Amino acid sequence: MDLEFTELQQELRDTARGVLASACPPSLVRGVFEATAGSEGADALWATVCGLDWPGLGLPEEHGGLGLGVVEVGVLVEELGRVTAPGPYLATVTQFVPAVRAAGSSFRLADVAAGTCTGTLAVAEHGRWAPGVAATRADRVGDGWRLRGTKSHVVDGATADELVVVARGDAGPGLFVVPAAEVVATPVESLDPTVPLATVELADVEVHGERVLVEPGDPASASAIGRALDEATVMMALSTVATCRSIFEATLAYAKDRHQFGRPIGSFQAVKHRLADCFLAVERAGALAWFAVLTVAEDDDRRPLAVAMAKSAAGDCAQLLSRDGLQLHGGIGFTWEHDLHFSLKRAVTGDLLLGGAAFHRARAAELMGLVPGHEGAA
Amino acid sequence: MDLEFTELQQELRDTARGVLASACPPSLVRGVFEATAGSEGADALWATVCGLDWPGLGLPEEHGGLGLGVVEVGVLVEELGRVTAPGPYLATVTQFVPAVRAAGSSFRLADVAAGTCTGTLAVAEHGRWAPGVAATRADRVGDGWRLRGTKSHVVDGATADELVVVARGDAGPGLFVVPAAEVVATPVESLDPTVPLATVELADVEVHGERVLVEPGDPASASAIGRALDEATVMMALSTVATCRSIFEATLAYAKDRHQFGRPIGSFQAVKHRLADCFLAVERAGALAWFAVLTVAEDDDRRPLAVAMAKSAAGDCAQLLSRDGLQLHGGIGFTWEHDLHFSLKRAVTGDLLLGGAAFHRARAAELMGLVPGHEGAA
């Protein structure tokens, strides 16, 4: 097992980091938090991202992509998470695209690659991601399906062009693509406006043809939904760990700089040990996330457990770093004026979206056969 | 709520501490660990304990006791736990006596007070204390009952004169007193010989008359067993916290004394913070244990939850202190020659006997209505 980047991957990372340093400065993020600047900053960033062909980076050339893989997408997800970038990348590339591809479809992928279509994935209901709890219905009408229900916490739910929806028919769950115009999306006022959430209501939306990605009852349904959710989940883990790493770096720099009692606070042993623990948490969660990315990239059997472990570790990491990062910054990190809160809020958001640490540990317990499996899961 | 000792209770504690300093020195405990000195040391200690009327301290005067209460028994339990005293006090006074008294009986209490009878309580099977898992049977024979089954981890099970046994009839569990001669007790080689454990087999033991403390089906059965177990459990918590406090004190003294890098290791901030955390754990568990003792003493409704919380906190405390106590002592605490291991082993023993921290947290969750109650409990 080789968990280190290749040279090409390192180059991609360095390039992305360089681009984002100027294309996504803290002032741009502040504009999103304070909604002072309309959406111009975020729009310009998205134009830059599209200009670099990042939306299609991991798509096959036949769909207009660059033909790179999941690992390379992960590299970009890390760099975007690192600077708490706003914009449609996360939902479009790590949620919408994997769902379409897991279903064996290429619906609108060329538009995604061209930067003319954004998307998302609507799974959760009442804030819970277990596919077993999805109550949104899919019922046959003619040669199509009628969807009815309410999805919660859909990333970019009020702005994405296309939404992949998990809905349950009598024979099990299916996957459907619904255009934005057909849903009623209500933005949610949330802690972190860089990952905007919405409640999405489907009031008898009818879908036909290639918008039906996986029909309820299709024997491939569970594995397609599982794969799509796993990819979305591991990418959220990766993004979250990258955000945590930037909290860590900011806190480390602050500990070297801030003096109390005549010495840098980073020279106090208790502060040192907490920073060492934070470093371990970030490295640990990062290594687990990359391992899980590899199981996705190589379609390895260990994927579901690896993803559950990675997301739970990312959650642990987010909890530790949001706590110790803020605590070690002292009062300054508690102010709105300091940039730290962007990453604190992004970290806790990434912890909870697609299921928190305990949810994924419980899932791991089930996958390891330690607790009984439950009924009703996809 | 007043959680501080009265003056009389403080005097009792000071007296007990003074007596045990000479009657139970580390050399006596070492003799028990190394089995070098036969049982003379422990026998002499027990003679001292009986000479001070401690076995009957909490018993009413009508049964030959001193007429003090559960709190005063707790004071002695703490002091005995503090010095990891061997001997029949814990099983006799905090397990056997509460079971007899919870049943409204006075069977052999006068003998206990006189120091001529020791006892214990046999509940666990396969190392689990949930009354619901007890499979030992009680079947009617004539005017008595026939007991059949195997009890595990019975404290003093191979040496106590009388054993109170929880056994299940068709109508529910009951409590029975069985004389040592009627059981087959196999001592278990265990980490801590100051709390000797045995496996006790009941092969069709018949009990009659006043040896039947509570019949299966008696409406008071569940509450009597609950009360007896709660009292045994909280006293084990109290004993364990006292042992942890002596680990803490030894570690604190070592941290002040041991020098590395030219200064006492206790001057390193990380060591300080760990010791502060240990101190908190001991104070926390101690306060919870005493609160639970008061709910027993005053027959307060909060007793079951208070006891579950106290035992779980004692378990947390034992885990922390056994770990940090050993770690902060470094190599020296790792040797058999140093006395530290007596209290480390007593602490982990007290953690696990009568149910560990997770068992009691799960019990608390049930008592708080957070998880569904289970069937089969007493």
Next chain:
Amino acid sequence: MRLRFDPSVETVRDEFRDWLGANRPAPAEMAADPALSTGHAPDWMRRWTRRMFDAGWLVPGWPPELGGRNAGPVETFVVLEELARARVPRTSNVQGLGIVAPSIVDYGTPEQVRDHAMPILRGEATACLGMSEPGAGSDLASLSTRAVLEGDPGSGEWVIDGQKVWTSGANYADFCFLFCRTEPDAPKHRGISILLVPMDTPGVTVRPLPEIVHPGEPDLNEVFLDSVRVPAANLVGRRGDGWAMANGSLAHERGMVWVNAVMGLEEALEQLVAQAPALLAGMEPAERALAADEIVRIAVDTQAARCLGQRGFAKLARGGSAPEQALMKWYASDCRQQVARVGADVLGAGSLESGGVPNDGHLAVDEPRGTWMEQYFHSFANTISAGTSEIQRNIVAEKVLGLPRG
């Protein structure tokens, strides 16, 4: 050791509870005009403070002329307990009533008591506490705001220059209890004095610092002092005694500060337990057991905080020392943070939503409020201010456990 207080104490409790029922501010008026900072006292709060003062319930242990009734510590305790239970704040001006007024009573002149302490006690004025500076947070003794006496100690003026930060309530307070360096040549612990500075004095500029959550209701401020002049008579206590008085005034009601912290913790736990059935119902059994366990753990901590507080209190009330007290600030604020975190975790993604819980005025502004996640972030005010949890551990290790300084 026993679970209940003497009947005489319960009589006081009943008396206060009756009075409280008849005199308390209505939840609707509290919610309609909540305090926006710890220096802000809405009209209902001013009336309420005055009513408690007049009835002798404001500071029960003090003599009647200072708003008390010469009550014992246990009686004071039950008054605080009943206030918390009724969800009525004792004051919004936590620092003013808890630290500034008692310090002036202890160290000030009769005129200072009349003009500064009494207005606080009668609900007519609020005060803020000017301690932290950009370079002196945990390390108060290194503060550099400077005051120079021009003229003689009877009739001259102090001229103050410098900057304070993290000054709670400065954006609404009437005056500041200001720590400044008056003896630049003395050892740093001996060179600090306390001055009373009306906030409308020319040269005082307050810049509110919006916070990580509820940025629209800032409580913390920067306070800039630029050639601020106050009469020489505004010196509290003796020159150079400021550090010693700080340790004295921060010790005020030390036996009681845990009460609000623990009752706040208990209130939060109660809310969490009340929400739990609905939150847990949507989970699979294994996740549910884990969520329940997190709630149990913080319930154990809450019970422990209560027991530790009461044990320490019992020791102090008997005139003994109470090492538990040194743990309480750190432990209770850590627990308060944790209960919010558990609430957020158990609620899951729903806890990312913000702004849904209005300020209903029943908590002081520096107490965690809002949604669970907002409470979580807000709770750092209490694990950071007035000695971080790290500093508290140092204090316990050195002062209580006797470990050598590093």
Next chain:
Amino acid sequence: MRLRFDPSVETVRDEFRDWLGANRPAPAEMAADPALSTGHAPDWMRRWTRRMFDAGWLVPGWPPELGGRNAGPVETFVVLEELARARVPRTSNVQGLGIVAPSIVDYGTPEQVRDHAMPILRGEATACLGMSEPGAGSDLASLSTRAVLEGDPGSGEWVIDGQKVWTSGANYADFCFLFCRTEPDAPKHRGISILLVPMDTPGVTVRPLPEIVHPGEPDLNEVFLDSVRVPAANLVGRRGDGWAMANGSLAHERGMVWVNAVMGLEEALEQLVAQAPALLAGMEPAERALAADEIVRIAVDTQAARCLGQRGFAKLARGGSAPEQALMKWYASDCRQQVARVGADVLGAGSLESGGVPNDGHLAVDEPRGTWMEQYFHSFANTISAGTSEIQRNIVAEKVLGLPRG
């Protein structure tokens, strides 16, 4: 990034696995005569070391004359992995093969290599490492065992006086790789030298220190040195370079030390998971979920340790630096402790029973073994020795994170 190694590496793995199957010591002979200390090599172990040496598998990265085959790091890695998987120890003399022999090869004379390193590599001798002293545990540089040269550097003798403690394997080892102060007037890091001291030299007294568990099989010892005389030629490297060499020799195979730690951790986890169904079956659902969760948590840690180790290894193998490596000693030993603790908790009171798991010889004596609770206590050997977990955190904070010294 990828999950699998090159086919060429897998070819080496297959080759070694075949050889191992045909040549490994039988479990029965291992269990019949297990190593009793890290200085003890039972006959089967001596034969096994020799067999690996002859076949070039003992230290694959070394040249054939030193027991290797000039293999790359990845090939060495798979050899270690296959040994662990087959539950065959590479050596019982962990310090001898891992630190002493490589250090002699690096810094010693040809005669020292011939007479001291080669016997270790051929399974003919074992060595112990004399570092810690009663006053110098975490702080090696302050050691005070003294060696004075009598006569000239060619033909004289070193006379050694002092005391070592925590010397693993000294009770069976053939010689000691002894750190002692030879330049009393030099700065303390510059005054230490290394001497080779046969354990049967007059004046060497070994007192085994029975341990907290398995007291009948002590591995740690006190070593008293009373006017011990060894030839001047027994000096390894240059006078006063001992501290520098210690950092060099402890760094030997640094890229690989995590492999055994992680494989040991994985073996323990595997056992726990195998026992879990039986252990969990007796529990009520809520307790069961909590016990399962403890197992999951340590499984996540185990997977993380594996991933961190392999990521750091990949970086080193490419010639880069690997901050992960600095974490591994601390993290893996903490995890190993935790898996035992979880095993003990999940087993419950049953884990108080002792002595029920015999030493089957497949683990080095300094690896945690026995029942879960015995493993737990035994595991402190690894969180304390060779730099406690606290020291490791300091190292990470200062060397990797660049934080200033306190």
